[in-house]
Amino acid sequence: MALRGGFLCPTYRLPNPFSFTSRSRDAGRRFAESATAAVAGRRKRPQNVEGEFFVDHLCIDCDTCRWMAPEVFTRVDDMSAVTRQPSCEEERIKALQALLSCPTSSIHTERPTNKILEVQKMFPLPIDEQKIPGVYHCGYHSERSYGATSYFVTHPEGNILVDSPRFTERLACNIEMLGGVRYMFLTHKDDVGDHEKWSKRMRCERILHSGDVEISTADVEKKLCGEGPWDIATDLKLIYTPGHTEGSVCLYYKPLKVLFTGDHLYGSEESDLAFSVIYNQQSVSLQLKSIRKLLDFDFEWILPGHGRRVTFRDNQEKNSALEAFLARQEPLYA
Structure with a gap:
């Protein structure tokens, strides 16, 4: 198959058949175990409501979490904040998907959750x-x-x-x-x-x-x-x-x-x-x-x-x- 309209056809190479390793699984576990530690040095925004999820002060207002989990995240004072905690499992999964997608890792849970390992497998x-x-x-x-x-x-x-x-x-x-x-x-x-x-x-x-x-x-x-x-x-x-x-x-x-x-x-x-x-x-x-x-x-x-x-x-x-x-x-x- 050629790339038409101005440049030549590349040679197609199949992707490397990398497999999951114990190293990648351990990395996922470490992610969950270090969730609380990752908050060190970051301030919870006072605009967050009390509960499991919160946004820290390093939010860059990119809007990602607000369209991924609009039931939970809202724009308040030029940054995102948790204005309502998830009320069902579907909303909690969406909030965790937003947590993983946040470009500055500004979304956190009060306690580590192993659910994050399940959510990691959902992407893309x-x-x-x-x-x-x-x-x-x-x-x-x-x-x-x-x-x-x-x-x-x-x-x-x-x-x-x-x-x-x-x-x-x-x-x-x-x-x-x-x-x-x-x-x-x-x-x-x-x-x-x-x-x-x-x-x-x-x-x-x-x-x-x-x-x-x-x-x-x-x-x-x-x-x-x-x-x-x-x-x-x-x-x-x-x-x-x-x-x-x-x-x-x-x-x-x-x-x-x-x-x-x-x-x-x-x-x-x-x-x-x-x-x-x-x-x-x-x-x-x-x-x-x-x-x-x-x-x-x-x-x-x-x-x-x-x-x-x-x-x-x-x-x-x-x-x-x-x-x-x-x-x-x-x-x-x-």
Whole structure:
């Protein structure tokens, strides 16, 4: 299978068949046993309600826990806090998933819990097994990417890691059990996280637009040039969407009608479409032009790096939402 649209086909190498070892199991046990010790030097935010879970003062307000476990975590005074303790096992599991995903390890339990070992095995998490089978949330958000979400996609022509989660041996083993990684697609330069560790561990080839290549990503195997589009499989297309950064690119998975947007476009906490002006590194007007380009693609899911997921009933609703968003924003940056 060739990478079409500007660069050559890589040679496919199967991932290393690493197996679980006593060392990785011991690491999981040590995680649970040291939960209380990890709190040393961290202050519990007074905004937390009393109970099992709490958030410390090193929270960076990345929003991860609030969309992963909204029943438990809320934004209070520009940081997350536990405003209601879990009331059932499902809510407790979601809170523990958020604990593992927190990029600054700012979520804690008052006492160590062995339940964390069970929750570790759940990642990557299926997003919607009925509507978008084979698309997963990796969890383990990286502080180096300011808590950005990364995704794992199983595909018959080779699995894809979209942006970089924090590297952990447990997650790596879980991903290998799902078939490993052929490509690591980096949407833009901000969310590359632990890309080198993942590349070495999975022996996958990284893809990044040349406009976003920096010293830390100089050895990326496949550098996109020009304006594309580029195909990495018969039904996976890379769409050039500059604006947030010079080399921002979205991944379009046509059969499932999913668009992985990085930081190009996302949902706000109020469920509206949004983009970041304050963190724009190139041109807001260019970013809006790139958003308008998305009217030409039929998708019903937006899976972003930062921000909330967005779903639409159909392409017509998606286009109506995009048109309304652009009508509000384009006059401001004409």
